[in-house]
Amino acid sequence: xxxxxxxxxxxxxxxxxxxxxxxxxxxxxxxxxxxxxxxxxxxxxxxxxxxxxxxxxxxxxxxxxxxxxxxxxxxxxxxxxxxxxxxxxxxxxxxxxxxxxxxxxxxxxxxxxxxxxxxxxxxxxxxxxxxxxxxxxxxxxxxxxxxxxxxxxxxxxxxxxxxxxxxxxxxxxxxxxxxxxxxxxxxx
Amino acid sequence: xxxxxxxxxxxxxxxxxxxxxxxxxxxxxxxxxxxxxxxxxxxxxxxxxxxxxxxxxxxxxxxxxxxxxxxxxxxxxxxxxxxxxxxxxxxxxxxxxxxxxxxxxxxxxxxxxxxxxxxxxxxxxxxxxxxxxxxxxxxxxxxxxxxxxxxxxxxxxxxxxxxxxxxxxxxxxxxxxxxxxxxxxxxxxxxxxxxxxxxxxxxxxxxxxxxxxxxxxxxxxxxxxxxxxxxxxxxxxxxxxxxxxxxxxxxxxxxxxxxxxxxxxxxxxxxxxxxxxxxxxxxxxxxxxxxxxxxxxxxxxxxxxxxxxxxxxxxxxxxxxxxxxxxxxxxxxxxxxxxxxxxxxxxxxxxxxxxxxxxxxxxxxxxxxxxxxxxxxxxxxxxxxxxxxxxxxxxxxxxxxxxxxxxxxxxxxxxxxxxxxxxxxxxxxxxxxxxxxxxxxxxxxxxxxxxxxxxxxxxxxxxxxxxxxxxxxxxxxxxxxxxxxxxxxxxxxxxxxxxxxxxxxxxxxxxxxxxxxxxxxxxxxxxxxxxxxxxxxxxxxxxxxxxxxxxxxxxxxxxxxxxxxxxxxxxxxxxxxxxxxxxxxxxxxxxxxxxxxxxxxxxxxxxxxxxxxxxxxxxxxxxxxxxx
Numbered sequence: 001x002x003x004x005x006x007x008x009x010x011x012x013x014x015x016x017x018x019x020x021x022x023x024x025x026x027x028x029x030x031x032x033x034x035x036x037x038x039x040x041x042x043x044x045x046x047x048x049x050x051x052x053x054x055x056x057x058x059x060x061x062x063x064x065x066x067x068x069x070x071x072x073x074x075x076x077x078x079x080x081x082x083x084x085x086x087x088x089x090x091x092x093x094x095x096x097x098x099x100x101x102x103x104x105x106x107x108x109x110x111x112x113x114x115x116x117x118x119x120x121x122x123x124x125x126x127x128x129x130x131x132x133x134x135x136x137x138x139x140x141x142x143x144x145x146x147x148x149x150x151x152x153x154x155x156x157x158x159x160x161x162x163x164x165x166x167x168x169x170x171x172x173x174x175x176x177x178x179x180x181x182x183x184x185x186x187x188x
Numbered sequence: 189x190x191x192x193x194x195x196x197x198x199x200x201x202x203x204x205x206x207x208x209x210x211x212x213x214x215x216x217x218x219x220x221x222x223x224x225x226x227x228x229x230x231x232x233x234x235x236x237x238x239x240x241x242x243x244x245x246x247x248x249x250x251x252x253x254x255x256x257x258x259x260x261x262x263x264x265x266x267x268x269x270x271x272x273x274x275x276x277x278x279x280x281x282x283x284x285x286x287x288x289x290x291x292x293x294x295x296x297x298x299x300x301x302x303x304x305x306x307x308x309x310x311x312x313x314x315x316x317x318x319x320x321x322x323x324x325x326x327x328x329x330x331x332x333x334x335x336x337x338x339x340x341x342x343x344x345x346x347x348x349x350x351x352x353x354x355x356x357x358x359x360x361x362x363x364x365x366x367x368x369x370x371x372x373x374x375x376x377x378x379x380x381x382x383x384x385x386x387x388x389x390x391x392x393x394x395x396x397x398x399x400x401x402x403x404x405x406x407x408x409x410x411x412x413x414x415x416x417x418x419x420x421x422x423x424x425x426x427x428x429x430x431x432x433x434x435x436x437x438x439x440x441x442x443x444x445x446x447x448x449x450x451x452x453x454x455x456x457x458x459x460x461x462x463x464x465x466x467x468x469x470x471x472x473x474x475x476x477x478x479x480x481x482x483x484x485x486x487x488x489x490x491x492x493x494x495x496x497x498x499x500x501x502x503x504x505x506x507x508x509x510x511x512x513x514x515x516x517x518x519x520x521x522x523x524x525x526x527x528x529x530x531x532x533x534x535x536x537x538x539x540x541x542x543x544x545x546x547x548x549x550x551x552x553x554x555x556x557x558x559x560x561x562x563x564x565x566x567x568x569x570x571x572x573x574x575x576x577x578x579x580x581x582x583x584x585x586x587x588x589x590x591x592x593x594x595x596x597x598x599x600x601x602x603x604x605x606x607x608x609x610x611x612x613x614x615x616x617x618x619x620x621x622x623x624x625x626x627x628x629x630x631x632x633x634x635x636x637x638x639x640x641x642x643x644x645x646x647x648x649x650x651x652x653x654x655x656x657x658x659x660x661x662x663x664x665x666x667x668x669x670x671x672x673x674x675x676x677x678x679x680x681x682x683x684x685x686x687x688x689x690x691x692x693x694x695x696x697x698x699x700x701x702x703x704x705x706x707x708x709x710x711x712x713x714x715x716x717x718x719x720x721x722x723x724x725x726x727x728x729x730x731x732x733x734x735x736x737x738x739x740x741x742x743x744x745x746x747x748x749x750x751x752x753x754x755x756x757x758x759x760x761x762x763x764x765x766x767x768x769x770x771x772x773x774x775x776x777x778x779x780x781x782x783x784x785x786x787x788x789x790x791x792x793x794x795x796x797x798x799x800x801x802x803x804x805x806x807x808x809x810x811x812x813x814x815x816x
């Protein structure tokens with residue numbers, strides 16, 4: 001009983017410590033928070049359920065649902081671990097690491113990590129907006145224009161803001177259920 | 189008892205209506221309640237399930253994106269559902285993720301771990317777990333606990349049911365009242381009439397028919413039954429009345445028979461006494477004649493005494509014969525134009541010596557002109573002599589006897605009055621009964637058979653008249669009044685009153701007398717010889733037949749009951765024989781009835797005389813018949 005009465009944060013911290021002890025390699029990560037990456041990777045994959053893509057986004061009926069990651073190798077690695085066996089929009093999920101704008105063909109979700117330079121990120125966002133790609137960023141402070149979802153850390157937990165406007169600009173519809181759990185929602 | 193039955197029917201009817209209504213209501217109510225409670229439970233569960241589903245779906249993103257705040261807000265929406273007392277959301281790993289408690293609820297306890305999908309009822313609470321699935325992945329579990337107000341619901345239902353039952357029973361009361369009018373009322377009418385019939389035995393009562401159903405048929409049948417019973421009862425009563433009447437008639441007839449029988453017995457005793465009475469003086473007289481026959485004075489006295497006693501005997505036997513005729517209805521009158529004065533004189537001739545001997549004073553009141561009427565003079569004389577005889581007998585010696593004769597325009601009235609012993613008022617009508625005598629003792633003073641008044645009354649009635657007795661009681665004397673209708677034929681002056689009777693005996697006749705009673709035969713022969721006839725006597729029929737053949741009689745006086753050859757046979761033989769075919773045959777017998785006369789006539793007799801034979805009768809026959 002007492003355990004349930006503990007603050008949520010404490011339980012998260014405990015879980016994180018446990019996880020770090022069990023995985024010694026994670027302790028070598030410079031970003032420090034492996035759990036954050038893992039949560040973000042899981043969120044990226046789950047966003048697919050709350051966003052509607054136009055039919056044109058899928059080139060072929062058997063085309064995989066592709067999640068592209070730029071500027072965050074840990075998240076990409078977590079995703080690669082996470083997706084096998086899972087499906088999104090009835091399709092198998094593929095993870096692609098991208099360096100430049102050329103590699104965006106067939107991508108549905110583009111995550112731009114903090115490791116990506118601002119200029120390249122803006123280029124990627126511009127390219128993505130023309131291809132019905134959900135752009136997810138993790139900037140502190142105001143997110144770059146065109147970012148539909150932006151991860152933020154609130155009280156030590158991974159939250160996100162949503163921009164309906166950015167989504168619509170890319171031809172995407174964000175589910176109201178997603179908006180309900182967003183930290184902030186930017187509407188036109 | 190019939191009331192009680194009727195009431196019990198009424199109560200039964202009410203009980204049936206109430207019972208049926210109550211049973212139907214309870215069964216229906218119970219069924220409705222079970223159904224409603226099931227529906228209530230289902231709807232409660234289904235409602236809670238829906239709530240859980242909504243909360244689950246709404247909270248799926250919160251779980252997915254680890255947002256307890258949103259989950260908590262989602263649960264906060266349950267505030268609109270006061271039924272839900274507490275709720276919680278668990279993560280897919282079974283940890284408590286968000287909770288909710290209805291405001292005012294204290295000490296809310298949440299299960300440590302989520303249970304399996306489904307609901308259960310714990311006391312007054314409905315507890316439900318609902319797993320949240322998204323993309324076939326378990327996201328978490330919703331826990332809801334709602335107040336399950338089944339007991340309140342049951343109380344509500346019982347209240348409604350009670351109200352409905354009360355109202356229904358009121359309606360049933362109205363229905364049973366109506367039913368009672370429609371069903372019980374006709375039955376009550378029947379029982380009412382049945383009650384009255386039993387009480388009053390009045391079978392003319394009828395039940396009014398008001399319906400055409402089975403009760404109507406019952407009413408018809410009951411009425412028909414009443415009519416039938418009434419008819420039978422009336423018939424029975426009538427037959428009873430008839431029977432009672434017949435019984436009384438029989439009783440009266442039996443009494444009359446018994447009385448008549450008793451009177452007959454008395455009469456027989458009297459008769460024997462009366463018949464015997466004259467015999468002693470007769471025997472004495474005979475002995476006197478035998479001893480002192482040569483002394484003319486003594487002989488004359490003896491003869492006179494004998495004659496008187498003989499007359500008494502003859503009169504007795506005549507009365508007897510008349511009684512026989514009256515009882516057999518064969519008393520026949522020979523009516524002829526008769527002068528009343530002569531008849532009265534004849535009666536006085538008969539009774540005169542008796543009046544004198546008893547020293548009575550006779551007062552006569554006779555009319556100065558003759559009164560004619562149609563009647564049998566002999567019988568009328570008998571009537572008056574009987575009445576006078578009666579007066580003489582029942583008046584002490586030296587009494588007064590009054591005889592009055594008068595006439596009105598239509599009838600003759602003859603009164604015989606005395607100052608004798610009289611008649612009690614209650615015997616005035618009975619004295620005319622046969623064998624009736626006021627004094628019944630054997631030692632009574634006055635001789636007689638007690639038939640005189642009966643004969644007189646009967647004879648008067650045969651003449652179309654009346655005989656009435658009057659008396660002011662014992663010791664006050666009595667009066668007898670005879671009324672006879674007058675003859676409508678006017679007076680016929682100059683008509684010969686009586687045919688010349690006596691003629692000279694022109695010739696000597698040969699007369700045969702046959703009788704097995706030698707005394708009778710000899711006495712008759714002596715009379716006939718004294719008339720100057722030649723007489724031969726035979727003592728039996730055969731001897732008579734033989735004598736007749738040689739003697740060739742002009743007249744034959746034949747007894748009927750004779751040994752060897754009876755009178756009838758003898759008469760036939762004489763009629764067959766050539767020598768006696770024209771002889772005058774006279775039957776002399778003790779049998780004087782019409783039947784005997786007819787038999788005698790058929791056998792060939794010309795005349796029929798009843799013993800004892802009167803001298804005058806013999807003479808009349810001898811004179812009337814001139815032998816050829």
